[in-house]
Amino acid sequence: MTSSPAGARRLGLALGAAGAVLFSAKAILAKFQYRHGLDALDVLALRMLFSLPLFLLLGVREARRPGLAPIGRRDFGLIVILGVLGYYLSSLLDFWGLEYVPVSLERLILFLNPTFVLLIGVFAFARRVARREWIALAVSYAGVALVFVENLRVEGEHVLLGSALVLLAALSYALYLALSGQLLKRIGSLRLVAWAMCVSTAATAVHYLLVRDPAHLLQLSPTAYALALANAVFCTFLPVTFTMGAVARLGAGTAAQLAVIGPVSLVFLGAWLLGEAITAVQLLGTAVVLAGVWLLTRPAANSVPVAATAGQGERDAD
Structure with missing residues (x-):
């Protein structure tokens, strides 16, 4: 028995909202993990290792779907590049930045992904941009600047370094979005996410083995492992499936x-769970950023596709 269109829409809204909140909550869990002696590389390594079996199963399931084109050698090469850019480098820079900035500022900077994709299209592919899109860009960046200056006043100068790292993370993920468009059409969004996450796990493992003793990951507290498992399942894998x-x-x-x-x-959530400062200026800046990105991501409003399907699939890793 099929569900009604209204029921399907309500379910879709619930899944989309849950996915957005769970993706964002990754930053909250990372902050808690830092309190147990972990750093950005530890958090990333545990997140990837715990989520790897789930994404492997997802990739195998998607590979068995009828009617999907096989993945060619060239596609595998592009998946490797995308996995390194989107899920290894971007995630590492993001977790590193979270050591210095509040979660509210981190999420706002990452939320600029569609604007970076637009700018990449302008400078790399000579795409034309309508005036309303430039206005949306200006509004978005004005809002981030407002929140940044307020956090600099409240949190201190370490916000400069953290914001720069998160900005680089957003740029890295925007490159992933800009390069993934045609591949998404050929192999499907879930299959791309699954295999790119596997590549990212391999890159993270190599990085960890080069600079750390892996035995360190076996000596953590039970709470640290529980937080890492929650990050992998509830803030990485489930949001992907919810958003799709x-x-x-x-x-x-x-x-x-x-x-x-x-x-x-x-x-x-940052104010409630982490005790982070929340001011009227931060709320105003957040509203300005959301308004600018909303203007840019409306249907038929973009000169350059923002690859919403892929972007929401792992805005972190959002």
Whole structure:
């Protein structure tokens, strides 16, 4: 028995909203992990290792779907590049930046991904941009600047380094989005996410083995492992499946717009769970950023596709 269109839409909205909040909550869990003696590389390594079996199973399931084109040698090469850019480098820089900035500022900077994709299209592919898009860009960056200056006043100068790292993380992920468009059409979004995460896990493992003794990961507290497992399952794997479910029921445009819930939720979750400062200026800046990105990601509003399906699939790793 098929569900009604209204029921499918409600389910899609619930899945999209849950995915956005869970993706954002990754930053909260990372902050808690830092309190147990872990750093950015430890957090990333545990996240990747714990989520790897789930993404392997997802990749195998997607590979067995009828009608999907086989992945060629060239596609595998591109998957390696995308996995390193989108899920290893971007995630490492993001977790590193979280050592210095509050979660609300981190999520706002990452939320600029569509604007970076647009700018990459302008400078790398000579795409034309409408005036309203430039206005949306200006609004978005003005809002981030407002929140940044307020956090600099409240948190101190370490916000400079942390913001720069998160900005580089957002740029790295924007490169992933800009390069993934055609591949997404050929192999499918879930299959791309699954195999790119496997590549990212391998890159993280190599990095860890080069600079750390892996025995360190076997000497952590039970709480540290529990937080890492929650990060892998609830803030990495489940949001991917939730967001793809929302895209299937609502379309990529509507599902992408639900991502605005993430930065808003972190403003309040950061204050509640981590005791981070929250001021009227931060709230105003957050509203300005959300308005600018909303203008840019409306259906048919972009000269350059923002790859909403892929972007929401792992805005972290959001």
